[in-house]
Amino acid sequence: MTQTKGTLFVKYVVLAIATALLFAPFLFQDVRALEVAARICVFIVLVASYDLLIGYTGIVSFAHTMFFGIGAYGTAIALKQLGNGWDAVLVGTLAGMALSLVLAVAIGLLSLRVKAIFFAMITLAAASVALVLASQLNQITGGEDGITYRVPSLFSPATKLMVDEAGKVVRLFDVKLNGKLAAYYFVFGTSLALFVAMLRMVGSPLGTVLKAIRENEARAEAIGYRVVAYRTFVFCISALIASLAGSIYAIWLKYTGPDTALSFAIMIDILLMVVIGGMGTMWGSVIGAVLMVLAQYYLRDLMQFAADATVNLPVLPQLLNPDRWLFWLGIIFILLVYFFPRGIAGTIMQKGIVK
């Protein structure tokens, strides 16, 4: 495959993003920015795992938040019930992954044979049932309020990673080396590892088969690949990774509830990120996740400013209200699907073909 100039450009951008995330605690020294950076890390993994389905294999699933939520709730419940040790993290994460795997196999074998649209509808129904269950089984899941819990003491802000002679936390470039920093690098490291693993996977022969299934299912079957088996396999892999991402996010947040882990809004976020970034390119999911998370945190401020500026006009302030930011994203989303179905990364990567 020939590398285009666009591809190189996209890779440089992703590299720049990775560098920025690596040094995020030192570059952006406030609590909110670190929150944004951690969310970006987790969502890159989540979106990339969704891209394995929608972009590489052409499966539209709406149950991705369900797996994310199972991972998050698994870790959260274990940490709540078993105390804040590493064994609890391990048990919860593994339990979440096991449940995700079972559900993914069940849904996959039951419904991946049918048309794409059926599959989308069935996963949507399954996800909504999971959401209802999470909010109704309030002895276990805490219902609408969710669960707050303590994480392993290494990650608590009071932990001192390095102390000087006076017993105070050592500062490196004015940043306290405390548990918060350790937690951030835990999130960053695991996310990076998962992302690289997925990158490796799509570059392997398996990735090529998946693309073949997306392009022409009948032909892939005719060459001798068992399409249903491959689809079910990738659905399971993606569910497992989503579940892991959920566990990581649960450890970072120290809180798990329907709004942070299971709600349909997260599914819409993932969908927007994948399409905006570019389906079928792992790099696209990085760009999409970064843009969307930044928009979520900072676009509202901008919109508030715009709404204040247009306060005398009719209707416009209503639509520019910060709560209506999804309205504009929805419109951008529709326009992107029409005019740039490859998303930002996909469109740039086509430019400047090097012969």
Next chain:
Amino acid sequence: MKAITDILGRYGGVNLLPVAVAVLAFLVIGAPSSWVTLTVAGLAMGMMIFLMASGLSLIFGLMDVMNFGHSAFVSFGAFVAASTLAALSGWLGADNIALNILALVLAMAAAIVAGLAGGWFFEAVIIKPVYKDHLRQILITMGALIVAEQIILAVWGGTPTAVPRPAFLEGAWIIGDVSIEIYRIFAFALGLSVYIALGMVLGYTRVGLLIRAGVENREMVESLGFRIDRLFIAVFMLGSGLAALGGAMWAGYQTLISPSLGAEMMIVVFIVVIVGGLGSIHGTLLAAILVGLLNNYVGYLEPKMALVSNMILMMVILLWRPNGLNPAIK
């Protein structure tokens, strides 16, 4: 085993399912008066879901287009009807039954018109460019659903809206120790008449013949020289109008509606369409009644299981009949 299947088939086959569910529920519930109330509620709910789902089923059957934004019409219908009724509250409160009925008819007409207009816009602007591309259809209609929900939030606000009911639909008939809400009877009657009207149009008119033929084999109908794309716009608008009517009825049933109404109903509507079999009005009705009854029985016996029961129903039916109970295309 085969003999039993044959006998069941002679008496209606899958059509007996709702009856079987009702009989089973009667045995489990035990109290006849609550059973009657629940059955009536289930039938009414089923008919309202049927209104919402029938259009979606036809749209998919005819053109292989799946509209994930269908529930936007349900919400629009509900809110337009609520606003119309609120604006005409003077007529609703009047002691004159003619004025009452007029206000109700106007509200339903407003909802249907909103649905028709919305349907035309959806089909012409949003869906037309992505025919035959399922992935982008799902994405685009999902995007349209997001935008539609945000518009509803911007116009009607996030707080629940109260829906006034006309006076003559308030209250309940009491027969012995059974009380039956009048609104439920009304919803059932309306749904049934829409079903009969749809059946007449599909079964006995030329347009209906074309639609049925199109569902069965679109290319063949096109090659005979009929403009099936025009027919499709009409079917799409009709389906959206029906969804809006269903939403309006649902608003009156709930009496308090919030913008998440569409998203809540969407799941049920999808389940009904899948269970019933795509493209079939009869299958949709069957599935809608089944879901309505099951929801009410389970909601009475084990309140937390209501939505899960729909899901289980779908799984069981799909394992038994992968194409749904009564698919139009065999």
